[in-house]
Amino acid sequence: MTILITGGTGNTGRPITDSLRSRGADVRVAARRPGPNGVPFDWTDHATHARALAGANVVYLVPPPMNLNPMPAAGPFLEAARAAGVRRVVLLSSLLPVHDDAEAAELTETVRSFPEWAVLLPSGFMQNFTGAHPLAAGIREHGEIRSATGTGKVGWIDAADIASAAAEVLTAPGPVAGEHVLTGPEPLGYSEAAAIIAEVAGRPVRHISAPVSELLQRNAEAGIPEPFAAMLAEGETAIAKGHAARVTDTVHRLTGRPPRSFADFVRARPKEWSAA
Numbered sequence: 317m318t319i320l321i322t323g324g325t326g327n328t329g330r331p332i333t334d335s336l337r338s339r340g341a342d343v344r345v346a347a348r349r350p351g352p353n354g355v356p357f358d359w360t361d362h363a364t365h366a367r368a369l370a371g372a373n374v375v376y377l378v379p380p381p382m383n384l385n386p387m388p389a390a391g392p393f394l395e396a397a398r399a400a401g402v403r404r405v406v407l408l409s410s411l412l413p414v415h416d417d418a419e420a421a422e423l424t425e426t427v428r429s430f431p432e433w434a435v436l437l438p439s440g441f442m443q444n445f446t447g448a449h450p451l452a453a454g455i456r457e458h459g460e461i462r463s464a465t466g467t468g469k470v471g472w473i474d475a476a477d478i479a480s481a482a483a484e485v486l487t488a489p490g491p492v493a494g495e496h497v498l499t500g501p502e503p504l505g506y507s508e509a510a511a512i513i514a515e516v517a518g519r520p521v522r523h524i525s526a527p528v529s530e531l532l533q534r535n536a537e538a539g540i541p542e543p544f545a546a547m548l549a550e551g552e553t554a555i556a557k558g559h560a561a562r563v564t565d566t567v568h569r570l571t572g573r574p575p576r577s578f579a580d581f582v583r584a585r586p587k588e589w590s591a592a
């Protein structure tokens with residue numbers, strides 16, 4: 317069995333690859349810069365799709381990033397996958413909307429038309445607080461998390477737990493068909509998250525309520541395309557209304573281990589929280 321991992325160098329693709337390779341699975345990493353053992357793959361260049369798909373039976377699908385309209389790229393890719401003999405597709409979607417509603421439905425329907433399929437619906441990633449994410453820059457540079465989420469909570473999940481769950485679904489003996497809502501162990505608002513980071517960092521970190529217009533500007537400055545930036549801002553409104561506060565036991569059920577808590581995630585990377 318050959319498993320193609322699109323987004324194979326990303327937050328979920330990399331740990332999925334590590335996990336599957338450690339079990340001896342035949343894994344092919346696909347990305348624009350896939351690293352030494354991967355295959356060059358670009359959503360915008362259909363010529364790269366056939367080579368990535370050759371001989372693959374299973375696909376982990378991270379749709380074209382920061383794109384509200386994934387179907388022009390993902391539709392032909394999935395048809396090529398079907399023609400190449402792919403039987404199982406595992407789609408990384410989202411608990412909160414990340415695509416235009418009609419396109420999201422079409423993408424999900426296309427994935428569901430494969431003989432075996434799964435749709436992963438993760439909550440917000442803990443990784444948003446780290447690295448190059450605009451949220452992380454605010455913490456490092458100003459000791460601030462600015463959001464329009466109010467007291468709304470999110471069942472933050474470590475991308476490594478998404479990867480562990482995905483690895484189980486990708487390799488399950490089958491048949492596989494279903495949606496999996498993936499969350500961390502507890503819902504936390506940004507104020508609670510800030511307090512946890514402040515304790516580990518040993519310096520003040522605060523949550524400050526900001527208008528949606530400010531978020532749009534911040535996302536634009538971070539190079540996020542305007543329609544996607546607007547969708548992210550809508551996501552904050554949805555969080556404020558309590559739409560992301562849900563937690564499930566799916567990670568535990570699929571992997572046999574409870575998901576990592578936000579406090580553990582923060583304690584495991586003390587350098588992330590130092591002032592810039």
Ligand SMILES: NC(=O)c1ccc[n+]([C@@H]2O[C@H](COP(=O)([O-])OP(=O)(O)OC[C@H]3O[C@@H](n4cnc5c(N)ncnc54)[C@H](OP(=O)(O)O)[C@@H]3O)[C@@H](O)[C@H]2O)c1
Nearest residue numbers: 323324325326327347348349357358359410414439440441
């Ligand atoms: N962040 C959250 O809170 C959250 C919550 C729920 C769902 N999600 C969903 O999770 C998915 C992954 O998001 P992420 O931020 O964690 O990204 P990511 O998976 O860490 O990074 C994107 C991956 O896609 C590859 N890539 C980027 N542009 C590409 C292109 N044009 N063609 C082919 N590959 C490309 C990148 O490698 P190269 O740059 O080398 O190509 C990288 O491997 C998104 O669909 C997002 O909607 C995120």
